[in-house]
Amino acid sequence: MAANDSSAHINNDRVILVQVFISFFFCINFLLITVFFMKxxxxxxxxxxxxxxxxxxxCVILILSDVLLLLAYFHFTIQMSFCLIVYVALSLYTFVTPVTLTVMTLERFVAICMPLRHGELCSTRSALHCILxxxxxxxxxxxxxxxxFFASANHSYYTQSVICSAENFILHTLQGYLRSAISQLYFLTMCIVIMFSYFKIMKVARAASGQNRKSTWKGLRTVVLHGFQLFLCLFQLWCPFIEAAVLQINLMLYINVRYFNYIMFILSPRxxxxLIYGLRDEKFSVALRRFVLCGLYKKH
Structure with a gap:
């Protein structure tokens, strides 16, 4: 009984910690988005x-992953059709962030290695096309x-009440293998793009001088940070395999590993x-400070 109470207490603390963590960064993200639309x-x-x-x-990942966490914590079930909508949004935006980071790395590559074509290739119109x-x-x-899943599931499956998770949509072993293969392909492609950009920018950085050298090295550091963030984002694609292996060993260890993976590879990279652009970027950090200070001034 005492062991169960201790386990429940640990879970309570973890859920509360996640709420604080998500709320803090959601507020920061919302503030940065507000600043973005002001100029x-x-x-x-x-x-x-x-x-x-x-x-x-x-923000989408933070909110939806937290909703799923709370639903699982309170053992609250929802209809499979609603779970499907949540899963589609989560699945989409799980990849949107790493793909966008890869594109941002290419933008830095063009800015530093092809400065004369940067204005042409990296226009607002091009950005909107890239988003699509x-x-x-x-x-x-x-x-x-x-x-x-759609080819295999019958109509009654959509009306079932379940605790929402991605595993609900795996009806065949082939799906798991296929998802893994596609994820590995994405991981490999993005790594190649990051490494290609890094070495090209490194080459330019070594040849640059004066202000250009400083700007180039700053761009190189941004690429490195994108690479680290991308690694954390993509490592979560391996988490289900690690968790499945750990589950065969010990249930409590599985719970601990799953919580660690959630914090480290789902929440942290988001x-x-x-930190990379909101605080390191000079123009954005200046606009952010002005916005915050003006807000405090008006408040007084």
């Missing part, structure tokens, strides 16, 4: 448009995965975007 320079510049896209994508492409590429794994 036309930001929403007419490609890298800031992509930055806003990652913030919005991260990003969502199309991000939706592909979900479309393939759910196509098998909270790095404000």
């Amino acid at each position: 036309d320079f930001f929403y007419t510049t490609m890298r800031y448009i992509f930055f806003a896209l990652t913030l919005m994508s991260d 492409i990003i969502h199309g590429v991000s939706a592909l794994p979900c479309v393939v995965f759910l196509s098998i 909270c790095l975007s404000p």
